[in-house]
Amino acid sequence: MAAAALLVAGCGYGGVATASEADTQNGQAIFSSTCASCHTLQAAAASGTIGPNLDNAFATDRTQGYANADIENVVLDQIRLGSGPIATYTKAEHGVKGLTPQTQMPAHLVTGQNAVDVAAYVASVAGINGFTKSVNPATLGTDGGKIFKAECAGCHTLAAAGAHGTTGPNLDQLGPKLTLAIIVRQVTSGGSIMPPFSGKLSTAQIQAVAQYVKSVAGKK
Numbered sequence: 232m233a234a235a236a237l238l239v240a241g242c243g244y245g246g247v248a249t250a251s252e253a254d255t256q257n258g259q260a261i262f263s264s265t266c267a268s269c270h271t272l273q274a275a276a277a278s279g280t281i282g283p284n285l286d287n288a289f290a291t292d293r294t295q296g297y298a299n300a301d302i303e304n305v306v307l308d309q310i311r312l313g314s315g316p317i318a319t320y321t322k323a324e325h326g327v328k329g330l331t332p333q334t335q336m337p338a339h340l341v342t343g344q345n346a347v348d349v350a351a352y353v354a355s356v357a358g359i360n361g362f363t364k365s366v367n368p369a370t371l372g373t374d375g376g377k378i379f380k381a382e383c384a385g386c387h388t389l390a391a392a393g394a395h396g397t398t399g400p401n402l403d404q405l406g407p408k409l410t411l412a413i414i415v416r417q418v419t420s421g422g423s424i425m426p427p428f429s430g431k432l433s434t435a436q437i438q439a440v441a442q443y444v445k446s447v448a449g450k451k
């Protein structure tokens with residue numbers, strides 16, 4: 232077999248990225264099902280805000296002349312390593328300045344060829360039109376279901392919202408144990424890994440999403 236021309240860029244864990252081997256169509260489908268709930272990416276019509284806006288993460292790299300293969304390796308590293316070791320804090324530590332939990336991306340959400348495909352897809356589109364706007368949480372209003380899909384679905388499973396996140400507990404399983412007060416407190420103040428939403432959502436929005444979770448968790 233003739234040796235393929237390999238575009239090897241960067242180092243570390245990225246490995247070898249070859250544009251010809253990646254199926255970006257498969258990559259886009261995986262992005263929509265696995266990444267879109269946490270990330271904004273204009274080309275995929277993805278508007279998640281739990282993680283960084285991926286257009287904005289790579290827009291500057293584009294203007295600095297980085298090749299798609301370089302970006303692909305950065306994305307592959309992120310998929311393989313996730314956020315790295317998870318820092319957790321006790322409730323008591325939360326008030327201390329600087330000790331808010333960093334929002335986490337789990338490692339190995341996708342593996343093997345699927346990881347290569349989704350990385351190649353992201354590399355082919357992220358930041359291609361420069362910086363893009365992320366959804367302002369204020370525009371979500373007080374529709375609990377809409378707020379849940381935008382702010383919570385990336386991390387939690389909840390059948391009624393079509394959410395399959397696995398970073399946090401399955402809310403359908405917790406269902407009967409969740410009182411409105413528990414949900415409101417959790418969303419307002421966060422947990423050891425879950426970020427607090429008190430600065431991101433209004434009191435009325437927190438109430439609305441809590442009411443929504445209470446009304447649907449474990450009922451489907």
Ligand code: HEC
Binds near residue numbers: 305306334341396
């Ligand atoms: C549960 C939410 C969540 C999911 C799902 C998720 N991410 Fe992330 N992602 C994050 C968070 C939070 C960060 C920022 C923290 C960090 O860098 O670890 C991040 C960071 C990144 C970065 C680095 C961006 C930068 O600024 O350097 C890339 C690239 C990335 N994610 C790609 C993906 C891809 C591709 C998928 C799907 C396979 C995915 N993410 C799924 C939450 C998520």
Ligand code: HEC
Binds near residue numbers: 281379383426
């Ligand atoms: C970055 C991931 C992440 C996001 C985003 C997130 N959660 Fe969580 N959630 C978690 C984790 C992890 C836990 C387990 C407790 C902990 O360590 O924080 C949790 C716990 C919970 C609990 C259980 C509390 C209990 O006492 O058992 C509820 C309810 C909850 N989350 C609701 C929500 C709602 C509603 C949203 C959106 C407004 C949301 N979460 C957004 C990760 C997340």
